Amino acid sequence: ILKHGVDIPYYEEWEFFDVSALPNGLSWQWLSTQVSHQRMVLFTKLMAWINYKLFALDFFKLKIMNYAFFGCFLYLIVRFKNKVLPGSNNFHLFPLFMLFLLSPIIYEVHINTFQSGETAAMFLSVLMLNLIFNAEISYKTTLLFSVCALFGMCSSSAGLIFAIIFLICWTIFYGVNINNNRISCPYGWKNILLVWLILVPGIFIWFDDFKKPDPALWEVAELLLPVKMKFWEVYFELLSYCFGFEWKSLLPGVLCLFFVLAPVMMLLVNKSQRWEISTWLIASAIIGTLAVVALVVIGRGNMPYSIKVSRYVIFGYILIPYTSIAWWLAIKTIVKRRVVLTLFWGFCAVGYSNDWNYSVYPYVEQLELTNLECVGNYNSGGDGVCPGTFVFPIGKYFDSAKRLDIHFTRQFEAKRIVKN
Numbered sequence: 009i010l011k012h013g014v015d016i017p018y019y020e021e022w023e024f025f026d027v028s029a030l031p032n033g034l035s036w037q038w039l040s041t042q043v044s045h046q047r048m049v050l051f052t053k054l055m056a057w058i059n060y061k062l063f064a065l066d067f068f069k070l071k072i073m074n075y076a077f078f079g080c081f082l083y084l085i086v087r088f089k090n091k092v093l094p095g096s097n098n099f100h101l102f103p104l105f106m107l108f109l110l111s112p113i114i115y116e117v118h119i120n121t122f123q124s125g126e127t128a129a130m131f132l133s134v135l136m137l138n139l140i141f142n143a144e145i146s147y148k149t150t151l152l153f154s155v156c157a158l159f160g161m162c163s164s165s166a167g168l169i170f171a172i173i174f175l176i177c178w179t180i181f182y183g184v185n186i187n188n189n190r191i192s193c194p195y196g197w198k199n200i201l202l203v204w205l206i207l208v209p210g211i212f213i214w215f216d217d218f219k220k221p222d223p224a225l226w227e228v229a230e231l232l233l234p235v236k237m238k239f240w241e242v243y244f245e246l247l248s249y250c251f252g253f254e255w256k257s258l259l260p261g262v263l264c265l266f267f268v269l270a271p272v273m274m275l276l277v278n279k280s281q282r283w284e285i286s287t288w289l290i291a292s293a294i295i296g297t298l299a300v301v302a303l304v305v306i307g308r309g310n311m312p313y314s315i316k317v318s319r320y321v322i323f324g325y326i327l328i329p330y331t332s333i334a335w336w337l338a339i340k341t342i343v344k345r346r347v348v349l350t351l352f353w354g355f356c357a358v359g360y361s362n363d364w365n366y367s368v369y370p371y372v373e374q375l376e377l378t379n380l381e382c383v384g385n386y387n388s389g390g391d392g393v394c395p396g397t398f399v400f401p402i403g404k405y406f407d408s409a410k411r412l413d414i415h416f417t418r419q420f421e422a423k424r425i426v427k428n
Contacts (some may be wrong), residue, residue: 232309249322252359
């Protein structure tokens with residue numbers, strides 16, 4: 009990114025310069041405006057506004073900020089592992105499974121900063137897991153969990169699914185454990201009531217204000233519901249792609265789902281582990297992630313192109329470290345644990361064997377330089393039709409950016425020539 013990043017907006021980023029966006033200041037109207045199928049992209053817009061104040065919205069620096077935030081996401085996953093497997097029970101070979109998360113398979117998330125909302129939703133999902141399922145429940149953690157859930161819902165549709173799944177799992181875990189006196193929580197039921205009073209209205213408002221994207225402006229398709237066989241075909245296809253497999257076969261997806269769900273079922277069936285905090289942490293993480301992958305299939309599964317798209321992988325490939333933790337918990341025998349984890353790592357290694365080609369970054373750099381040239385042509389009197397960087401003519405957006413003195417416009421020193 010440092011070597012190949014280019015300072016130019018890409019697709020939805022041009023809308024930062026709409027009259028109702030940055031030119032109008034940091035307004036709630038802009039922050040809460042729906043973008044295509046995303047109810048809100050609050051985090052993405054906040055990060056753009058901060059960059060605007062610090063660097064005049066330098067899109068190269070915005071890419072760096074986006075990747076730095078991705079690094080925080082990886083750090084939180086390690087923190088989550090340490091919470092599930094504390095002390096002597098630590099999983100010292102865990103970094104071998106984290107290695108797959110550094111693959112350029114998710115290059116779109118790194119080079120297109122508008123995808124930072126997806127990274128934010130994943131970051132906040134892991135943060136929520138680090139806050140909930142403790143030996144003691146408190147108002148502080150309840151409120152922090154609620155705030156993270158609301159922020160995630162406002163950043164990406166995936167955040168909504170995580171909030172709903174975690175809320176249900178959190179309520180079941182604490183409700184059963186408080187009722188059976190397994191956890192000492194003098195204010196337990198009040199905390200449960202509090203989180204429902206905060207999140208349920210937020211969820212209803214999210215759905216109430218959601219508008220179906222205008223097909224004249226955005227690509228839309230009929231929802232692909234789980235009652236159709238095609239849903240499961242596409243679901244296994246996307247799930248397997250999150251594990252690196254590009255084969256046109258259901259088998260890799262079925263194997264992936266087996267690897268993911270088997271340890272969770274083992275933990276829940278085992279009476280001695282069924283109500284442990286570690287079991288519900290990893291079960292909630294995996295169930296929530298599988299549900300988000302399903303959301304992508306429901307919304308995008310009927311699109312005319314393949315579901316195997318780089319930007320969707322971030323929603324599912326976190327299952328690799330999650331699943332390794334689950335197997336570590338489910339198998340107590342050291343030899344069996346090593347065998348299963350070795351097989352699972354080998355399975356992931358086969359899937360990702362073709363996903364370490366970083367030449368995609370210089371390739372995208374050339375595309376962005378071509379787009380930059382098209383923008384320069386508009387500045388010299390062209391028509392502003394640059395389909396490589398936005399579906400609409402960029403004229404009004406570029407003019408607005410120039411008035412704001414946005415960083416990328418400074419390289420065009422010549423004044424715009426108006427054609428007769």
